[in-house]
Amino acid sequence: MKRLWLSIAVLSAGCARPDSPLEVLGAIPEFVLTAQNGQDFSSTALGGHIWVANFIFTNCAGPCPRMSSQMAQVQNLTEDLPGLRLVTFTVDPERDTPEVLAAYAKRQKADKRWVFLTGSQATLHKLKREAFLLGNVDGQLNHSTRFVLVDGQSRIRAYYDTSEAQSIRTLVRDIRRL
Numbered sequence: 078m079k080r081l082w083l084s085i086a087v088l089s090a091g092c093a094r095p096d097s098p099l100e101v102l103g104a105i106p107e108f109v110l111t112a113q114n115g116q117d118f119s120s121t122a123l124g125g126h127i128w129v130a131n132f133i134f135t136n137c138a139g140p141c142p143r144m145s146s147q148m149a150q151v152q153n154l155t156e157d158l159p160g161l162r163l164v165t166f167t168v169d170p171e172r173d174t175p176e177v178l179a180a181y182a183k184r185q186k187a188d189k190r191w192v193f194l195t196g197s198q199a200t201l202h203k204l205k206r207e208a209f210l211l212g213n214v215d216g217q218l219n220h221s222t223r224f225v226l227v228d229g230q231s232r233i234r235a236y237y238d239t240s241e242a243q244s245i246r247t248l249v250r251d252i253r254r255l
Contacts, residue, residue: 096254099226099234099235099251099254099255100234100235101232101233101234102210102232102233102234102235102236103208103209103210103232103233104208104231104232104233105120105204105208105209105227105231105232105233106120106208106231107119107120107121108120108196108200108204108208109196110166110194110195110196110200110201111175111194111195111196112175112178112192112193112194113175113178113179113181113182113192113193113194114175114179115175115176118192118194120231123162123164123227123231124229124231125160125229126160126161126162126229127158127160127161127162127226127227127228127229127252127255128161128162128163128164128226128227129148129151129161129162129163129164129224129225129226129227129248129252130164130165130166130209130224130225130227131144131148131164131165131166131223131224131225131239132165132166132167132168132205132209132211132221133145133165133166133167133168134167134168134169134172134173135167135169135172135173135177135178135181136169136172140222140239140240143239144222144224144239145165145181145185146185147224147239147244147245148163148165148185148191148224149185149186149187150245151163151224151245151248151249151252152187152188152190152191154245154249155249155252158252158253159190161190161252162190162191162192163187163190163191163192164191164192164194165191165192165193165194166194166195166201166204166205167193167194167195167201168201168205170195170196170197170198170201171198173195174195175195178193178194178195179193181193205221209225209233210233211223211225222238222239222240223236223237223238223239224236224237224239224244224248225237226248226251226252226255228255229255234251234255235248235251
């Protein structure tokens, strides 16, 4: 009987404890890049929106197809969240022109919430390294395979390793928490 009460107490305590708040890990400065439609895209359009960012290149034979598929999963799992934005930055701006990004977005079945961005190597490098804290865009096409969760005040709230099986489920849970 004592074990039963102890089990009930432990389970009740576990249910009553809310998740701890996500930390603020950094801030994303304002930026202007070019979207897949060829138009300027200002980060001010993301103001007030929760968003998920990643860095890929369209002709990648490595992790990028998996990452894009996972971003599509996030898109599909959050269809009920019209305010969520998904932002994919290229690490290969010389080849990933707006036209190439538009074709890639179409293959990914990207909805209106998901934007693909390109710009100068210098701007992308600065964002990836100094704002998102994900390393260099150095022309070698090496890049992080992490997704970044950003809140409506452009603050980084979490990183998700896309090679981990539970990462997308955890990301979607955290999006809903924000």
